[in-house]
Amino acid sequence: MSFNTFGRLLRFTTWGESHGPALGAVVDGCPPGLAIDESLIQPFLDKRRPGQSKFTTQRQEPDQVRILSGTFADESGVCRTTGTPISLMIENTDQRSKDYGEIAQAYRPGHADYAYDAKYGLRDYRGGGRSSARETAARVAAGAVARLVIPEVTITAWVSEIGGDAIDPDNFDAAEIGNNPFFCPDAQAAARWEKIVDEARLAGSSIGAVVECEASGVPAGWGAPLYAKLDSELAAAMMSINAVKGVEIGDGFHAARLTGEQNADAMRPAGDDHDGPLFLANHAGGIAGGISTGQPVRLRVAFKPTSSILTPVESINRSGEATQVRTKGRHDPCVGIRGVPVVEAMMALVLADQKLLQRGQCG
């Protein structure tokens, strides 16, 4: 079954393949009256855009977004959301379908090829079709709309580990994130990663990465007790991103190694220097019982290495015969890097949805 819609009150539906004429998203349920135009969306797409350094795919895509519906200029000329569906379209321009002839018949190990064929009986193999990382452009555009719904929230993501080499928490400097092609908050790690990623690129190989994300300004009370726990909504959102295979909220797997005493996020009364209760720790990642606590919401996401590598790998073709596959074409040596704006977008989409849900149920 295909489900290309995500969200409960603020919902978005994405469509489009890597090598079709365009891709896009329809954002439904957005509150009315929010100032919006393409200039508020484009910067996020630019951040995700390929071809900006040698560390990402060399495919050249301007990724210009167009708003096709759902907005209207008020008397003072300010374009605002009307509460009706916002259709966002991004045209594909740099498609080289000829690169993909070989994989029409063979299954690339680690890719979705075999599974798609097993499910649908056919697949659009050009650039991975719907399974291409290009789909995330539509998410990033939708996420930019979601950010308008939650101006009180600040969302920041970064890469904290590439190929097993992690940042040093003591070196964390948010201002550094925009200074290097890796969204790395640790200048020393960024320098090391340059070499690591370049080696992978030159070898026609690929490497994995971990992306972390923090949302501050989330008030206490968003989320739900069980089947729409904020942890659960975020995990679903993050796991829906291509190449993601793990999600941790707060301490995640590390919490499984703690005692109750170590893991308790103690509280103190509101004081002169802070509103609301003061938490003395945030092991829970800002979510208790599925509901936000007012602390920063924190999570970690594992991106596997892309399966598009130049090294031949044993595989089979559509007839079930043995073959070897090496993936030509232009690919990201470390797809986790461009995952940063995507993780931010999904965080924004989940939180905006939760804000509306909380307002709906609890007034």
Place this chain on the structure above:
Amino acid sequence: MSFNTFGRLLRFTTWGESHGPALGAVVDGCPPGLAIDESLIQPFLDKRRPGQSKFTTQRQEPDQVRILSGTFADESGVCRTTGTPISLMIENTDQRSKDYGEIAQAYRPGHADYAYDAKYGLRDYRGGGRSSARETAARVAAGAVARLVIPEVTITAWVSEIGGDAIDPDNFDAAEIGNNPFFCPDAQAAARWEKIVDEARLAGSSIGAVVECEASGVPAGWGAPLYAKLDSELAAAMMSINAVKGVEIGDGFHAARLTGEQNADAMRPAGDDHDGPLFLANHAGGIAGGISTGQPVRLRVAFKPTSSILTPVESINRSGEATQVRTKGRHDPCVGIRGVPVVEAMMALVLADQKLLQRGQCG
């Protein structure tokens, strides 16, 4: 917003608090004609039932399930599902509400108390109310129904780590899982854990755990490309369980440390000794591009230590004043242990749903 329904075609809705008269689940969308009666559900509840060893909460609950609707005895007297909603009820019997007087006013650090109050403005504090781990009994009952939908699938979960002490993969013996109170497949680890958990119990402390789950027999083709990726559905399901803070599909975070060559699950043609293609590895946990590959579906789930501990922790009360909280009552020293049947139930519910979805869309 509360959402107590999970699933798309096979949906279940749970209700009930720890200290109310009963709790239950309504399973909707179950295919007709499946042989069913309480005896097919009760064994799974018995597996989860508290009070069976000193390593779990001493609350005594028979957890007898009753089927209130959705079944009918055919001419030969076999009780079968009719395709209409199956209502399952479990009465609460061992409630000691007096244990909870103290926490009516104070917020237990790490618990949902503060977040519930922030969200709803009030909360049922008896035994954690809706946030009690007792809710998982309803899931386990629903999961037993889901298993009837997927007889081709075998689901097994176990504890692989407690308090940071992991099993030795070389000692893995599935037959061992039922031989100890920890669902531990490694007899040596089970012996060590006895001491670890007992120490935590005697100290009034708690410890975390990791649960792993494998589903074999899942055919290739279940799942969906993006927003209902099988990874995403499973992550949402697992993260909806109380105390879960991390989910990994296949290699999970470990995959972020691999190269594309290391992570590739190579394939070979069907052979004399196996149907379908042979995968030479399963880093992907049986899911590629969000769709099952025919390999075993594998995942890992992190349970934090419960926050109910006897050590006093700094906190605040409902008036925002400083206080200290220690949680009396009967609690699990390691809630991850009883998480095993719950993880299995959620796996069954997700897979059964996906089977119906696949049949619906792809025929």
Place this chain on the structure above:
Amino acid sequence: MSFNTFGRLLRFTTWGESHGPALGAVVDGCPPGLAIDESLIQPFLDKRRPGQSKFTTQRQEPDQVRILSGTFADESGVCRTTGTPISLMIENTDQRSKDYGEIAQAYRPGHADYAYDAKYGLRDYRGGGRSSARETAARVAAGAVARLVIPEVTITAWVSEIGGDAIDPDNFDAAEIGNNPFFCPDAQAAARWEKIVDEARLAGSSIGAVVECEASGVPAGWGAPLYAKLDSELAAAMMSINAVKGVEIGDGFHAARLTGEQNADAMRPAGDDHDGPLFLANHAGGIAGGISTGQPVRLRVAFKPTSSILTPVESINRSGEATQVRTKGRHDPCVGIRGVPVVEAMMALVLADQKLLQRGQCG
């Protein structure tokens, strides 16, 4: 596919068959803090309860509702909703399954028997199983909860036509509705209907009816432009009631005979004697473009005659052979009468849901 859940933010799920041990509803998404107990629900069930006059089925059911979850007594002892799912259960007591032996094999014309068998391959034939009008008891209980969410709205339904004999609008007197067993607002019509329904009853026949419903106090702005138009939500809700085959909003089919001039609901400014704009007519039934206008929301619902009649009708049995069927058992000669509280309940459920949705999206 079975879908036994209705609603978007305020959702309810019903379960249970006519001859099972019980039936019930789970109401999810109800706002927290509303004063609630069984005494606020029971009166609506009493209104629907069978066996109260000779004009409805003689089945005797006390229809006592129990609240099993989702409420909690606050410090002052007032029981309030907690925002978690409210489980409502009604036990079946007067079941005479032996009455149904004959129809186990034969299909009652006009009933769901044949269609259920075609869909599911089996059916619970006792009392119609899930297709029994008893299911509406669960809706009425859920509707009573929904009314708590919309105290600003007053909902009144009545029977306006039985067996083709309509009330005289000039005789409409809301105070009369509770004075006769037909929920008839026209005392003269009520007198005529006594004879009409009694004749049908004595002949073992049945007759159809039209129920009308008005909700006043609905503010302007509830509903949505297209696929969740308030008209559409209400139509789906009403058509989901057993025996309903037609729904009109406002003038309904009559509007198809008007000109634009005749159908226009002109407006005048707010005046001394009224808030908001004054509408000079309400052809639209209080809904324009799918959104409430602040006028009373009005609709009409057609109930067919029940198919349970004593006259033998040509039919077939499960083997496809010719047979004749007459339905013994205790049935409503005019099921539309007891439809009145059901129509009110569905109106309440839709409007309460829309209130939450409007608050969620538009603040």
Place this chain on the structure above:
Amino acid sequence: MSFNTFGRLLRFTTWGESHGPALGAVVDGCPPGLAIDESLIQPFLDKRRPGQSKFTTQRQEPDQVRILSGTFADESGVCRTTGTPISLMIENTDQRSKDYGEIAQAYRPGHADYAYDAKYGLRDYRGGGRSSARETAARVAAGAVARLVIPEVTITAWVSEIGGDAIDPDNFDAAEIGNNPFFCPDAQAAARWEKIVDEARLAGSSIGAVVECEASGVPAGWGAPLYAKLDSELAAAMMSINAVKGVEIGDGFHAARLTGEQNADAMRPAGDDHDGPLFLANHAGGIAGGISTGQPVRLRVAFKPTSSILTPVESINRSGEATQVRTKGRHDPCVGIRGVPVVEAMMALVLADQKLLQRGQCG
């Protein structure tokens, strides 16, 4: 709350305003492998297209549809659905926004203007924005895709009544429907309607209409017992069409005037001249207990007269002051006529969805 998605497994989302750059639909969940291209969709849009006779709006729109995603040419060059979302776009070309200056401030009685402002606080008044009948072009395109899913079903709609003047059932001739600009199956009625509609047009007035629709070839077993009754799904679908205020399944309101004997659809065994059971009547419109019976599914839909009329009507402006409104611009004198392909499209979308649901749940 805006909900612009309809359907459960086969879902479509529409977007776009009357005077924006384009409008469209995303069809999700369509089974893979169906032959498709624009030429299979365009004829349905052409049928709905405005400006084809003097009896519909004079707006000139080519309504050319483009498929932007979800299809792929197989080896033999046949374009097929891939199971991924199908994005359909129709560009707007003939927009005269200047016609709408006057209604920016005044509320047109009977229109959605006042209700939109009450809901959203602002509105796109150009051509009615999202409430324009142009939105139905997106439905018709989506409906053409849905027809591919149900080749076994034949759907035909027609106008059966205009301005209160009904066809004579004895004159019904399906072949006649395409022979006149009214989709009228009665040649004599068509002749009368020419005069009726022309008078309304010349007077700057508008008139209502009734559309009927029949789907033959629907097998027994589609639909569901209660909250997704086939009646309920169809009613919701039809009531979501602009200007629709009433829906009847089968005999509809007429059934409320029948006795159980008159209303019973008797059955006979399968015979030489027919498959399956023979029903001797179809009062139920092919749906019993919410589930299809194998008979033709029949329904009737009431379209009110459009509120866009040249006669001035009393109204108020956004400041709440009295004004008079007459709607200039190009409008349909009888919007029900162009409702015919829209009703067919919604019928196709509901039935295709139900086919997939039935296959999913009941195999």
